[in-house]
Amino acid sequence: MQQLLDHIAEIVGRDHLLTGEAVRQRNADWFTHSPCEAAAIVRPANTEQLSRVMALCHAAGQPVVTHGGLTGVVHGAVAAPNELAVSLERMTAIEAVDPVGGTLTAQAGVPLQRVQEAAVEIGMQFPVDLGARGSCTIGGNIATNAGGIRVIRYGMMRQQVLGLEAVLAGGRVISSMNTMLKNNAGYDLKQLFIGSEGTLGIVTRAVLRLQPALPSEQCALVSVPSFEALTRLLNLAPRRIGLSAFEALWNSHYRLMTEESGAHTPPLATDSPFYAILESQGMDTERDAEQFQALLEEAFEAELITDAVLASSEAQRQAIWAIREDIEALVRTLKPMFSFDISLPIPAMETYVEGLEQRLAEAFPGVARLVAFGHLGDGNLHIMVTVRDAAAECRRAVEQLVYAPLAEIGGSVSAEHGIGLEKRDYLHFSRSEEEVATMRLLKQALDPKGLLNPGKVLG
Missing domain, CATH: 3.30.70.2740 (Alpha-Beta Plaits)
Structure with missing residues (x-):
């Protein structure tokens, strides 16, 4: 293997081939925090370098595991001592942003949050959102077909990818960097790699679809008396508001994250069997607020909810979402x-x-x-x-x-x-x-x- 590593170092640079303790210092799994056990970590700077690395590995029969933001929870980035890890951490360029076509082109190592921020800068939004937004990468989001809190309105990561580029096991580059919404010219090859977890190819670049920014945002946490009421509320909400998120919390979760763990102050009493976080997005803050309030009043009258707290500031909104997204406190309490x-x-x-x-x-x-x-x-x-x-x-x-x-x-x-x-x-x-x-x-x-x-x- 040493000869192979020497050749790889010639491609990516000696500083970007990590071995020994530099490898062990890195975690390979978010939940267990177990150290990376790969023989080495290779950090290519671009698609061309990765292509050459994979050609060498293919010729040598060397197995490879891809590393993105390492926020996965199914041990998909675990590498054995006889395997190489390929980290895309140097491939972090946002290459193009097109406000007219509503697209953003990014390398696979760009964190999700940076893509979200780049979209905001041109008055648009990238709708995929999850708690690990600051660490997870676009390549990892694509490889796992990430979901998150806004799937109900915008769909999974698959719905946000117009085109992508991937390196195959033998080093061949499949570049299908389509920027159009409609393209029925033969097989849609990008779908092979979305959700394939790095087993069919390594995603290196992608063309992402952006959505119009919706500056109005309403958020509430509600107590729900039964599961039947919860489903009726779910059916009612999108008919009254521009529903963008609907998160359900069983009492077991809400009580643990607030009263039991002490991690968060409970905005509502902890004795309801179910809770829900509702969020809407729209263009008219005054009108949207009225519609959101009307929904809550209708839900009260229909006995779908028994109590509610409506966020009146961004800080209050974040406090509500923290109850749902504070996975570290959840793990710490239940571990x-x-x-x-x-x-x-x-x-x-x-x-x-x-x-x-x-x-x-x-x-x-x-x-x-x-x-x-x-x-x-x-x-x-x-x-x-x-x-x-x-x-x-x-x-x-x-x-x-x-x-x-x-x-x-x-x-x-x-x-x-x-x-x-x-x-x-x-x-x-x-x-x-x-x-x-x-x-x-x-x-x-x-x-x-x-x-x-x-x-x-x-x-």
Whole structure:
């Protein structure tokens, strides 16, 4: 391997080939903070350098794992000692911003927040938004088809990508940097790489679709008396306001993040079975505020909500969202815990969560605990489970309890976080044999030696 590393250093520069302790000082996993174990970390400056590096690795049969912002939670960036990590941290240029066409062209290492800020500078917005916005990268967002809090209005990352460029396992560059909304000229090759978690190619650049800026923003936290009322509120809200986010918090989550942990002051009493964060975006602040207030009043009269706090400042808005987005406090309070990111039909959510609580209580009497919250409007739930005193030993049993019922109700073991290593053995609960076989066919065609992110997604 040393000869290969020497050749790679000639391409990227000796300072950009990290080995030994410089590698170990880096984390490879957000939840566990485990050190990177790769043989080396390669930091190319551009697509051309990465192409040459991958050609060398392909010729040598050297497996490669891609690193973005390292905010993933399914061990998708974990590298073994015999593997190289390719970090795109030097590829951070925003190459072009087109206010007329409504596009932004960025290299894969650009943090999501920088793209959001660049869009604001020209009076537009990039609508994908998630708690890790300051660290996660555009390449990682594309590779995992990131979701976030505004999927209900704007869709997943897939809907924001007009074109992209990727380097294949053998070093060939596929450049499909389309800037048009409509382009039906043959296969849409970018879709192969969006959500593929670096197993089919390494995304290096992308053309992103921007949306008009909506300067009016309204936000409220409400108490909801039942799940049935929660779903009725979800159906009512987009008919009355320009709904951009609808986050549901089970009592288990809200009470833990406020009263129990002390991390946040509870804006509302902690005795309601459900809570929801509603946010709207629009163009007319006065009119939008009136419509938002009217929605809350209508929801009160219909007994869909029992209490509400309306943010009257950006600080109050951020305080409300912090209850939902403070994952560090959640992890700290529940540690050790298992994190699950699932999708399922909205009508099945209440029964699913209640059933899971019952199954956990039967399997781990007196020591299991479940916390639930998520992007209710797009069918995505985040489930946190902790089992006191026996967490590490019971992980597989807990995973089976969480994932197995999803097959019967048409759910998915991954809503927005991907498969990585963590969910690989449960992919069959959400994909048929024919689908998995087709995935393997694509993998074999684009990466015949199995060098890209080996072991992830398909094994």
